[in-house]
Amino acid sequence: MPDRNHEFGKFGARGVKGYEAAARQLDNLVEFIATPVTQRRGMLARLNYLTRTEHAKAAARAAGLTVTDRTLKRWADGKAAPSRKSLAQLEGAYRQVRRQNVARHLLQRLNQDGRGTRVEFHPLNQSQVSRPHVREVSFRTLNVRHWDRMVEAWAAGDDEAMDDAWFSDITADLGSDYGAYEYVMNIGFAA
Known part of the structure; x- marks a missing residue:
């Protein structure tokens, strides 16, 4: 064969x-976040997950999130809306960081x-x-x-x-x- x-x-x-x-x-x-990233609630949940600690921010940067901290704050405050490209980048970084965070537990x-x-x-x-x-x-x-x-x-x-x-x-x-x-x-x- x-x-x-x-x-x-x-x-x-x-x-x-x-x-x-x-x-x-x-x-x-x-068990990823169920609300789509295109809705404000889903975007904020992903932002919170990726920015709640310095370690999470570093992992998000390593996963490909390239926007500045200032831009992230503007998104969180509702003063700016991310583009489709930025939303895709946010979703990709979130999924990669989430996988890395749960891999050890899932492996056990x-x-x-x-x-x-x-x-x-x-x-x-x-x-x-x-x-x-x-x-x-x-x-x-x-x-x-x-x-x-x-x-x-x-x-x-x-x-x-x-x-x-x-x-x-x-x-x-x-x-x-x-x-x-x-x-x-x-x-x-x-x-």
Whole structure:
């Protein structure tokens, strides 16, 4: 079996990269601020999260928030409104800082002192694939005990490292069938 799919979807299969589905599930576990950044309440909540301490401000700067402290204060006081570009920058910095802040706690919950977390692999959708090209892939469950590299890459927003962790740490325990789960419809786990 080849290590990676080179022409995924050529025969009509549908799905997302496994690490993307896992990252989406990790995002669901984090509990980000629900109010959108485009509403004043959501913007103020993110500003408060990113500016309440000097450490939080430094993390926000490192995450790409480039506006000045004066501008942040004007936004908070309602004397100025951020542009769409600034709102996107604020949202990106908030998500990255929030991931970094909860990564250690999330890692403890997922590893559970070596017991790990049960993961459900929902296979890719092959309903549009012609019969001769259909691959036998079924729903699988696996207890994943090593989340360290995956959570570290997720917190850093490093897609390449997440993809590597997906293959070497998560799906490797599926045996010789691991390559069939490079693309999936969904990944399910809770912590």
